[in-house]
Amino acid sequence: MQFEENIRVALRGLIDHKFRSFLTMLGIIFGVASVIAMLSIGEGAKREAIAKYQDLGVSNIIVRDKDLTVQELEEVRSKFSQGLSLNDANAIKNIVPGVEAVVPQAEKSVEVKFADKASKSTLIGITPEFIEVLNYETGYGKFIDQMQYDRGLKVCVLGAGISKTLFQSREPVGQMVKVEDQWLEVVGVMKSKALFTETVGELASRDLNNDIYIPLSTFHKRFEPENELASELKQLTVKIENSEKLMLAASVVEEIIKRHHYNNPDYSIVIPYELLKQEEKERRIYNILLGAIAAISLVVGGIGIMNIMLATVMERTREIGIRRAIGARKSDIMSQFVTEAVAISITGGIIGVILGVGLSLGITLFTDVTTFIRLYSVFIAFGFSVVVGISFGYLPAKSAANLKPIESIRYE
Amino acid sequence: MGEIEVTALKGVNLQIRKNEYVAIMGPSGSGKSTLMNILGCLDTPTSGEYLFNNVDVSSLNDDELSAMRNREIGFVFQTFNLLPRMSSLHNVELPLMYAGVNKQERKDRAVNALERVGLADRMHHKPSELSGGQRQRVAVARALVTNPGILLADEPTGALDSKTGDEIMALFDELHNEGNTIIVITHEKEIAEYAQRTIFLKDGNIFSDEPNSIRNK
Ligand SMILES: Nc1ncnc2c1ncn2[C@@H]1O[C@H](COP(=O)(O)OP(=O)(O)O)[C@@H](O)[C@H]1O
Ligand SMILES: [Mg+2]
Numbered sequence: 327m328q329f330e331e332n333i334r335v336a337l338r339g340l341i342d343h344k345f346r347s348f349l350t351m352l353g354i355i356f357g358v359a360s361v362i363a364m365l366s367i368g369e370g371a372k373r374e375a376i377a378k379y380q381d382l383g384v385s386n387i388i389v390r391d392k393d394l395t396v397q398e399l400e401e402v403r404s405k406f407s408q409g410l411s412l413n414d415a416n417a418i419k420n421i422v423p424g425v426e427a428v429v430p431q432a433e434k435s436v437e438v439k440f441a442d443k444a445s446k447s448t449l450i451g452i453t454p455e456f457i458e459v460l461n462y463e464t465g466y467g468k469f470i471d472q473m474q475y476d477r478g479l480k481v482c483v484l485g486a487g488i489s490k491t492l493f494q495s496r497e498p499v500g501q502m503v504k505v506e507d508q509w510l511e512v513v514g515v516m517k518s519k520a521l522f523t524e525t526v527g528e529l530a531s532r533d534l535n536n537d538i539y540i541p542l543s544t545f546h547k548r549f550e551p552e553n554e555l556a557s558e559l560k561q562l563t564v565k566i567e568n569s570e571k572l573m574l575a576a577s578v579v580e581e582i583i584k585r586h587h588y589n590n591p592d593y594s595i596v597i598p599y600e601l602l603k604q605e606e607k608e609r610r611i612y613n614i615l616l617g618a619i620a621a622i623s624l625v626v627g628g629i630g631i632m633n634i635m636l637a638t639v640m641e642r643t644r645e646i647g648i649r650r651a652i653g654a655r656k657s658d659i660m661s662q663f664v665t666e667a668v669a670i671s672i673t674g675g676i677i678g679v680i681l682g683v684g685l686s687l688g689i690t691l692f693t694d695v696t697t698f699i700r701l702y703s704v705f706i707a708f709g710f711s712v713v714v715g716i717s718f719g720y721l722p723a724k725s726a727a728n729l730k731p732i733e734s735i736r737y738e
Numbered sequence: 739m740g741e742i743e744v745t746a747l748k749g750v751n752l753q754i755r756k757n758e759y760v761a762i763m764g765p766s767g768s769g770k771s772t773l774m775n776i777l778g779c780l781d782t783p784t785s786g787e788y789l790f791n792n793v794d795v796s797s798l799n800d801d802e803l804s805a806m807r808n809r810e811i812g813f814v815f816q817t818f819n820l821l822p823r824m825s826s827l828h829n830v831e832l833p834l835m836y837a838g839v840n841k842q843e844r845k846d847r848a849v850n851a852l853e854r855v856g857l858a859d860r861m862h863h864k865p866s867e868l869s870g871g872q873r874q875r876v877a878v879a880r881a882l883v884t885n886p887g888i889l890l891a892d893e894p895t896g897a898l899d900s901k902t903g904d905e906i907m908a909l910f911d912e913l914h915n916e917g918n919t920i921i922v923i924t925h926e927k928e929i930a931e932y933a934q935r936t937i938f939l940k941d942g943n944i945f946s947d948e949p950n951s952i953r954n955k
Contacts (some may be wrong), residue, residue, distance in 0.1 A: 656801070731780050735819065
């Protein structure tokens with residue numbers, strides 16, 4: 327009997343017994359749906375992590391001046407450390423191999439005013455490379471340029487949040503805001519950034535949309551340090567040309583800083599790429615667990631197929647007997663039942679894929695868990711369901727084929 | 739479950755020629771169906787020999803037996819044994835499907851067979867939409883469609899009233915006249931009288947085996 331014929335007979339059997347077929351499929355449907363949903367949760371978490379570290383720059387090394395108490399500050403200064411400084415920045419730029427850019431950054435907590443509005447903010451002094459090295463973008467206006475930096479102009483770029491607070495729907499570019507006793511002209515507004523809600527390495531979480539950026543030259547010329555012991559810089563962002571040299575560069579950076587700071591632990595080094603790798607490793611275990619649970623549910627689905635099909639063979643003994651009496655070979659009966667099992671799992675697989683896709687969209691929509699469906703996960707789930715169908719359809723098919731024709735036709 | 743060996747047939751020795759029309763009679767439990775199942779290659783005897791067209795059936799494997807049933811034998815059962823969810827046409831096509839006949843030819847031949855039993859106008863009906871007599875005629879069409887050597891009927895009129903039973907028997911007569919070999923099992927004398935020869939079984943033995951006087955005039 328031809329293959330096409332088998333399919334027709336099997337599909338007929340399924341359509342003739344819709345409810346039974348549906349029950350048989352349920353296990354596969356849920357199995358496939360859960361595989362897709364779980365893989366999409368894993369993938370969503372991965373993408374979220376990558377996005378988070380990409381914000382910090384996967385080819386960056388971040389050196390951060392530690393937040394110290396006055397007492398601790400006094401101690402490290404007495405042990406000769408000047409804290410993070412432009413000296414460090416220059417040394418890194420000159421010594422570390424493969425450095426593309428070093429962006430120094432100074433910070434100060436300030437109050438900013440516009441008209442009758444006032445808000446707390448962080449004033450950040452940077453060089454023009456900042457925007458590129460840290461993958462930031464301006465929403466409108468322009469970022470601080472080289473000329474403004476060289477001349478130490480009193481210009482600023484607002485974070486999206488602080489801009490909203492001060493200006494609401496008014497046009498901020500061209501307006502003057504007052505920070506401490508200085509008037510700064512707004513030249514641009516940053517694009518909104520995702521809330522930095524988690525602590526990454528030793529970078530404390532905070533809302534980046536509330537920052538105000540000014541040229542580092544202006545920062546040092548116009549604003550007093552927080553206290554006389556404060557470090558010159560709060561952060562150095564070192565961009566490496568070639569990510570393969572990242573780890574080597576990081577060890578050189580560490581060596582330089584350590585020496586400049588006379589072994590005082592007043593800084594921390596964060597390598598986003600390494601944190602990303604580390605997190606990926608941790609997540610792998612979690613993903614394997616998710617996958618295993620999903621695979622188990624598929625196998626349970628397969629056992630469901632087997633159970634119902636075994637029961638079906640009993641119920642269809644007479645049909646099998648009739649087919650055998652009019653000339654069906656064992657192999658014809660066998661392939662009829664295997665094809666039915668495959669058809670059930672393919673149909674169940676398709677419904678499961680639809681349900682799984684719906685499920686992960688629902689999860690994204692109604693919870694704060696990010697999901698992302700990759701095509702390969704659909705194929706895996708679907709392919710696996712077909713394999714399960716064939717494997718668990720085999721036993722019932724065999725028992726159907728091995729029924730004795732004479733006994734099955736007598737069967738009541 | 740303990741198994742008790744039942745000897746359904748013993749000492750049966752008979753020969754049936756081509757184009758013979760034989761009735762097998764006997765009381766219930768006398769072994770008629772067992773004999774027919776052996777003749778129809780559905781069952782094999784635990785001992786003894788069955789030659790079909792000079793082939794020893796007990797030497798055939800399962801696939802060869804299936805092929806034999808498919809090509810050489812047409813079954814008609816008391817309870818019709820049609821597949822309930824298929825149309826008449828589909829039921830009749832089924833043996834041809836297992837014979838590997840292509841779709842178009844299968845359909846043509848099935849329609850033909852249904853025409854022969856006078857049911858061409860009911861080919862798209864399912865068994866449940868047909869009367870008992872019509873169902874049995876579909877079963878006959880299914881038995882005929884592969885042009886088998888023998889037609890085996892186990893109490894074909896057992897589930898029918900006498901009028902439709904006579905219609906089926908008239909159909910058998912016709913098929914016999916067209917050259918078919920027919921073996922009918924029955925416990926009704928009137929049905930047996932259609933045949934040329936009656937074999938009477940009793941307790942698994944041949945009690946009598948005689949030509950039918952009425953037919954062989
Ligand atoms: N599968 C079976 N298992 C046990 N006994 C059987 C089986 N088939 C038939 N028999 C026995 O064999 C004898 C002949 O049965 P059967 O050929 O069906 O008789 P008939 O068709 O003449 O009524 C009966 O005694 C019956 O009980
Ligand atoms: Mg019987």
